[in-house]
Amino acid sequence: MEHLSYMLIDPPARWGGSIDDTFGFIRNSGYTGVELNLTPELVSRLDEIERAARGNQLRVVSLLTGVAYEDGLCLSSPDESIREMTVARLVENLETAERFNAILVVGLLQGLRSDEPDPDVANERIVSCLQLVGREAESKSIDIVIEPVNHLQVGFNHSVGEVRKLIRTIGSSAFHPMVDTIHMNIEETSLVKPIQDCGASLRHVHLCESHGGLPGTGRIDFAEVLHALKGINYPHFASVKVYRKAGLREAVERSMAYFRGLRSG
Secondary structure, eight states: OOOEEEEEOSOGGGSSSOHHHHHHHHHHTTOOEEEEEOOHHHHTTHHHHHHHHHHTTOEEEEEEOGGGGGGTOOTTOSOHHHHHHHHHHHHHHHHHHHHHTOEEEESGGGOOTTTOSOHHHHHHHHHHHHHHHHHHHHHHTOOEEEOOOOTTTOSSOOSHHHHHHHHHHHOOTTEEEEEEHHHHHHHOSOSSHHHHHHGGGOOEEEEEOTTSSSTTSSSOOHHHHHHHHHHTTOOSOEEEEOOSSSOHHHHHHHHHHHHHHHHHO
């Protein structure tokens, strides 16, 4: 695994330093990419993001879209106007992805069972919406990945197999599957087989410990995951995700030390 990025879930105001300083710290720690969450604050500071990324030779690899759910947007909503606004937001996000040559990550925007109790109806709406987004993505040559998110956090398409089926139904070349180890730990019986099943179609990876803390302190066998990725000749970035039990700088440094140890072991 040569391409490691670090996921910054919080908006820039909570990074504990300037955008430039934070990006410099991440780059100096050994990462070559960063994954960002499209919060309103971050979107308002894209010029700063672009300058800091260029200045620190750090790629903006991927962009998370789920924060839009907090604005009431949802792909499975029974309200057609909400679905239309969700499509419009994702199309707007494509412009940001094009600016940074990044991929879009779609997961939470699928919605919850409280939005639509019937999974068949929900998936019909999700497919219809994402087909519209896919046409725009194809015209811009932007890749979109659908994240299989566990059943406690999202209402639909929890397993890698379900996401691959959804992508086949959408029928757009813009869409690809991804894996996230914390969600696989809940939904899958293997950390390896979903990666092997995706093969060359796998477009993105989240490396996250079973409890969301520092890698190596939970139950995920990351050596097994990295071996599986090597087995399919995975060429893209994998984003390290730590969202609890450690501060940003500690998580950046200790995660890199952990993964370097696995690679040299």
